[in-house]
Each structure stands twice: as C-alpha cells, then as structure tokens.
Amino acid sequence: MTLWYLARAAGLIAFLAATGSVVLGALASTGHRADDRSRDRRVLRQLAHRSAAVVTVAMLGLHVVLVVTDSFVDLSVPGALVPFTAGYRGFALGLGTLAAYSLAAVAVSGAARGRLAASARSARHWRALHASAYVVWLLSLGHGILAGTDTGRWWTWVLYAGCAAAVAGALVARLVVADRHESTSPLAAARRQLTTGGVR
C-alpha cells in the first residue's frame, strides 16, 4: 500500500513539475526589455525551466516504476508500454503512456537543443518539436483526471484548475510578446524577407 501512495504522489509531483516547466518555458521567451535586470530574470526563468523539466522526467520515471511494481492495481509491463492495452482503466492509462513517450521526445530535444538546432531551418523544426510539450501537458492532464484515484476530491479540482490557468496564462503572454516582437522589430521583418521571400 505504501508503494501505491508513493506512486500517486510521484505522479502528482511529475504533473506539477511539468506545469512549472511548461509555464517557465513559455515565459522564458517573454521579457524583451533591454536592461540587465530583465535579461538576468530571463536567464533565471530559463534555468528554472530546465531544472523543472529534469524533475518532471525523474518523477515520471519513479511514477511508472512504482505503478508497475505495486500490486494494488494490476498493471503489467507490456500494459504500461503499449498504449491502451492496460486492463485497468485502459484509456486513461493509454493517455499516460502516450504522454510519457512524447515527454521523452520533448526532453531529448531540449537536452540536445544546441546540436539539433544548428541551422536556421533546423531551428524551426526544433521549435515545433519542442512545442509538443504543450500536447504532453494536455495528455498528462487527461491522464491525471481520468486515471487518478484522487479525482473528485476538492483539492484535485483546485490543483488541475490552477495548473490549467497557469499554462493558459503563460501561453497567452508568450503569444502576445511574440506577436508584438514580430511586428515592431525591423530585424524580424528583414529576416522574414530574406528567409521566405516575404511570404509568411
């Protein structure tokens, strides 16, 4: 039974850390003011984003190992590895399996950022790949709500709603900043001309 408690706790912490990482990642590209303090804050957000991502991966690993080894729910290794084949809450666990795989892709892309995004072209692909972190987060939210045995208690709703508001807010802030930057920076305009011949 202890393992089961730990498994749930690890899952929840992984979700919280994922939320933190997504929020900080989105906010890392905001704050374009040209003074040293906002530059330093940006560097710090970036660092915190990467640290939260490491915690997410570690906690997810723990969560998976504990859920499989624990005997309270009967989950086999193949059931955990192949999406939607788990006997217990198959759909909900499938979401979790998919989230874990896509998180692995996002985490690897993040760790290999310098190598994968060496040219301007590959940088665009890198951004698209890394932005699938938002999908990972949605999958894990679905997984948490549908598979979590705590779902329904008041504090889980507070937690999920708070996390969803944080991610939505950070995403909006990021899009607003990117839009403003694209439309006001002469450099961005010039580059658009150069790289796409003026077509967006």
Place this chain on the structure above:
Amino acid sequence: MRIEVDWTRCDGHGLCARLLPEKVGLDEWGFPVIDTPEIGDDLVPHARRAVGACPALALRLVPG
C-alpha cells in the same frame, strides 16, 4: 575555441552578455559586440552556457 554570432539569427536579446561578460559587450541596441572571439580554456564552460542560453540559437562555439 572561438565564439561566433550568426547575424542572420541574432535578435539582440543580450542574454549572452550577461553570461559571458568577459567576452561579450552590448552595443546601444542590445546587440553583442565581441572584440576578441578566442575563448581560453577557463572560459569555455561559461561560453557553452551562453551558447545554450541564446534564445535565437545564434551563438556558436567553434574550434580554432
């Protein structure tokens, strides 16, 4: 090692100057000014950090 800026990508975010102040200054618009691009061994870890922090992926550390 040498540090290079890809000017087609640099957006003048200026983060590199905060992480590698020994080598990178900023002009009045926030774009990096690098007088001597050669990076000594003692500065390589800092240079890598600056390369990893550049939001536009415009910084590079190249051998030589």
